[in-house]
Amino acid sequence: MASMRIINTGKVVKTSAAVSILNTLMREGVAVKHVCGGKAQCGTCRFRIIEGERYLSPITERERARLEALGNMEKVRLACQTFAFGDITIEILLTD
Numbered sequence: 001m002a003s004m005r006i007i008n009t010g011k012v013v014k015t016s017a018a019v020s021i022l023n024t025l026m027r028e029g030v031a032v033k034h035v036c037g038g039k040a041q042c043g044t045c046r047f048r049i050i051e052g053e054r055y056l057s058p059i060t061e062r063e064r065a066r067l068e069a070l071g072n073m074e075k076v077r078l079a080c081q082t083f084a085f086g087d088i089t090i091e092i093l094l095t096d
């Protein structure tokens with residue numbers, strides 16, 4: 001188990017490498033847009049990694065393509081495609 005701090009809310013929640021960041025946020029009742037339902041198609045679930053980037057799952061080609069289509073996405077990932085295996089701090093970019 002690891003922890004995820006969400007700077008938008010100040011909340012710290014438990015997360016694990018078996019559950020996507022999007023599903024963790026939804027489970028914890030944290031507002032986050034997810035228009036395509038987790039298919040890496042909309043990009044609305046994107047977040048900025050503030051701390052702990054090394055604890056995130058590797059970016060996939062599908063995720064990279066979506067982020068590149070959105071523009072300058074340095075330190076930005078899709079919550080529906082990303083898993084954390086260590087302590088991280090994030091900023092949700094589009095709250096619900």
Ligand code: FES
Nearest residue numbers: 036038040043080
């Ligand atoms: S929910 Fe659409 S890209 Fe993540």
